[in-house]
Amino acid sequence: MTEALTQSPAEPATEHDPAPPARPRRAPAALRQVLRRAWAALGRARALPPWTPLAAGVLAGGLLGAGYGLAATPRYTATSYVVAVADDESDPASALGFAQAYGRVATQLAVLGDAQVWAGVPVATLEESVRAATSPDAPMVSVTATSARPDQAADMADAVARALTRHAEASADDTHVELRQFARATEPTEASSASAGVTGLVGASAGGLLGGLALLVRPRRPAREGDRAATAVPGPAPAADVRGRP
Numbered sequence: 001m002t003e004a005l006t007q008s009p010a011e012p013a014t015e016h017d018p019a020p021p022a023r024p025r026r027a028p029a030a031l032r033q034v035l036r037r038a039w040a041a042l043g044r045a046r047a048l049p050p051w052t053p054l055a056a057g058v059l060a061g062g063l064l065g066a067g068y069g070l071a072a073t074p075r076y077t078a079t080s081y082v083v084a085v086a087d088d089e090s091d092p093a094s095a096l097g098f099a100q101a102y103g104r105v106a107t108q109l110a111v112l113g114d115a116q117v118w119a120g121v122p123v124a125t126l127e128e129s130v131r132a133a134t135s136p137d138a139p140m141v142s143v144t145a146t147s148a149r150p151d152q153a154a155d156m157a158d159a160v161a162r163a164l165t166r167h168a169e170a171s172a173d174d175t176h177v178e179l180r181q182f183a184r185a186t187e188p189t190e191a192s193s194a195s196a197g198v199t200g201l202v203g204a205s206a207g208g209l210l211g212g213l214a215l216l217v218r219p220r221r222p223a224r225e226g227d228r229a230a231t232a233v234p235g236p237a238p239a240a241d242v243r244g245r246p
Contacts, residue, residue, distance in 0.1 A: 050215065057211025058204045065203020069196030077146045077192040078153040078185040080161040084139035084168075090176035098177040099139035102168060106132035106143055111163045119159035121152070129153075130160050140182065150187045157185035 084099035086092045105111060112126045119126065130145045141164070145156035161181065168179035194202075 053214040054208060054211035057207035057209075057214070059207070061207020061210070062200045062204035064207075066196045066200035068203070069194060069199030072199075073148050074191035075146050075148060076150040076153045076188045076190075077144060078150070078157045078188055079142050079144045080154075080157040080185040081182040082141050082143070082161050082165055082179045083182040084141070084177050084179055087172075087176045087178070095139040095177050096137075098175055099141055100134050102164060102179060103132050103134035103141045105167070106130075106141060106160060106164050111160065111167055114166065115156075115159040115163040117159075118162060119152075119156045121156060126156060126160065130156055132160075141179070143185075145185070146192065150189070154185040154187045161185075 082102075084095040084102065086095040107127070107130055109123065112123050112130070115126060116123050126145075129147055130143065133142045133144070134140070135142075141161075143157050143161045143164070145153045145160070147153040147156060161184075165179040165181065168175075168177070172178045
C-alpha cells in the first residue's frame, strides 16, 4: 500500500447519556405508620353498628354542654318591688293604670341616669342588666337586675326602684298616685344561670338530634352475600310434574 491509512481520532462525546429514571421515594417510616393506623381506623369504622352516629352525637353534645356550663361565669338575679298607691282624691283603680305606665319607663334613660349614682355602675350596665315587669291585676312594678356578683345585682335593683319612686314623687300632684317601696332586693344565694348538669343535658339532646339526622341522611350500605342468603325467604316448593306418569 502506497497510501497511508489515517485514522481520525475519536471525538469526545458532546451529549450526556440519558440518566436512569429516578426511583420513587418511599414515605418515611412515621408517615407509613400513621397511614396504616388511619386505614385500620377506617376499617373499624365501617364495622361499627349503625347507631354509632347517634351515640357519638349524644356523648359529644353532653361533653360540650357540660364544659360550657363549667366555664361560663355564674349569673345572679335580684328583684325589688314597688307599689302604686292612689291618694284620697283619686280613684283606687287608677293606681293599676299608672303602675303599668311606670313599669314602661323604669328602664328609660331618665330613670337609669339617676340610678347609676346609687348603683355605682355605668348607665350602659343598667340598660343591659335591668328589666321591669308589671302585674295585670295588681298595681305593682318589679325591677329585676342580673349580675355576676350577688351584691351588685341587689344594689342595681334597689337603685332603679329608688330612682323610679323619686320620678313618681315629682309628678304625684298631677297623677294623684305615688310609688312606695314594697320589698327591697336581697342578695341571692344561688346562681340563676343554668348549671353544668342542665347545659350537659341540653347539649346531649342537641347532639342526639344531630346524630339522628345523620342516621336518616347517610347512604345505606349494600347487603353482603351472606346477609342476603340469611334473610332470603324461601319460596313455595315447585309442584311435581306428573304429566308423564301412567
